[in-house]
Amino acid sequence: MSKIETAAAHDRPPPRRIPTGNDREPAGGKLERVFHRSMYLGIQRVRGRPVGKWIRHLAAWDALDDARYAALSRQRLEALLEFASARVPLYRSDAWRRSIASDPRDITRWPMLDRNDLVERRNELVADGARRPLLLARRSSASTGRPIEVLWNADAVAWSWAAEYHPMLWHGLEIGARTLRLWGSASVLENFVLNRHFVPADDLTPLRLDAAAAYIDTRRPQLVWGTPSAVHELARHIGRTDRAAGAFRVPYIKVGGEQLYGFQREEIVRHLGERLIESYGCTEMGPIAAECPAGSLHVLTTNVHLEIFRDGAPAPPGELGEIIATSIVNRGMPLVRCRIGDLGALSPDRCRCGRPQPVLASLRGRAADLVMRTDGTPIHGSVLGDAMQRCAPGTPLGCAQKVLFEQIDRQRWRVRIEAHRRPDLAALERQVGDLLREILGPDCLAETEIVARIPREPSGKFRYYKVLDGSSRRGDPEPGGRPALH
Secondary structure (H helix, E strand, C coil): CCHHHHCCCCCCCCCCCCCCCHHHCCCCHHHHHHHHHHHHHHHHHHCCCCHHHHHHHHHHHCCCCHHHHHHHHHHHHHHHHHHHHHHCHHHHCHHHHHHHCCCCCCHHHCCCECHHHHHHCHHHHCCCCCCHHHCEEEECCCCCCCCCEEEECHHHHHHHHHHHHHHHHCCCCCCCCCEEEEECCCCHHHHHHCCEEEEECCCCCHHHHHHHHHHHHHHCCCEEEECHHHHHHHHHHHHCCCHHHHCCCECEEEECCCCCCHHHHHHHHHHCECCEEEEEEECCCEEEEEECCCCCEEECCCCEEEEEEECCEECCCCCCEEEEEEECCCCCCCCCCEEEEEEEEECCCCCCCCCCCCEEEEEEEECCCEEECCCCCEEECHHHHHHHHHHCCCCCHHHEEEEEEEECCCCEEEEEEEECCCCCHHHHHHHHHHHHHHHHCCCCEEEEEEECCCCCCCCCCCCCEEECCCCCCCCCCCCCCCCCCC
């Protein structure tokens, strides 16, 4: 390692570690946590994935000053670019070779990758010498249409899991803490090793929500981890029952895999947990950003390099644009300047927590996730999710377990509402109509439908808005979605 990588840490004290929820662990909780942590790290080490070693590196790098941390991140990026330019067939092809030949370490010279490249030229993106039987395939949930598969070498897998678990230490959360996991799928062995009680998020029936709430009351997990919509659904379910007043409040909630809305954060904290932690990542890159105790979403720049583009040019700090990402750690299938499809903005300011990682100031859903106003103006569908902040907790829309806004055409919308009790339909229609007319135009027409259940995607994800199949016309948006965390 270089002097930059090993020089950790005496220039300033490490960021303050906040008090943990460990003092509220049940009897034997610490021993249980240490056992599962040791088992997980030991198994990963035997598999050639030194997750624990890389977590220690990341913890040491937290203590670097801003200049040293930026230099380290740049050094790691340039090493990846040199490797990719020499070892990846696609990057030796004419289009890339002409662009990067003079200086492959200059990332601004590299052409961008899009999803079609990842699907149609996948084999050309696998590095020379990468032994396919030893590569781990990570597949997207296909919520964006065409699924993609990214191959990761063992060391890259270790780095990505280290980048997932290391920011949890900022909050005092350790691997092996007792966890309720709400996700699309997971193996029985993985859940046992990581001390997780798994609840499939693709079908959160009232019976499953009751069982999850009972697990929280009796087993007192330190962490609930899932997609924002699944955790929010559990929080709302608990909030409507007699458990709400005297229920055990989970010390930490971690969410990722979907856009997190303000109304979700508010209700999760009110009914379920004491501290909500947001994370951001995708299939192509692994972990990208993680929330610190001060509430900022820090970009994990030793794991991934981010650029923000708007109208084909780099966006100024603070301005929203398309996120272009480069995986720094994956030598199996190096993805350089990949258009992952999300919108975000990098903050011009550093976080008051003192950590050296830059801050992702804003994060939106996919760039293609557009709906139409009645005058034909495209707007991002997440505006509808944001608007729920004003009305979701109140009556009558507060009776809803889930809400789905479906655009039929520029003027007409269908709003499907999964309600736990029969609401005042006339009042509900007025509330929904007023909301849509305010956002989409005064001549917007809304048809409200009460349903017993709104299904989730097979991955367990849920979006509050979509364009119905067959409703798109020339110039209209196509449906999209958020990528999976892993």
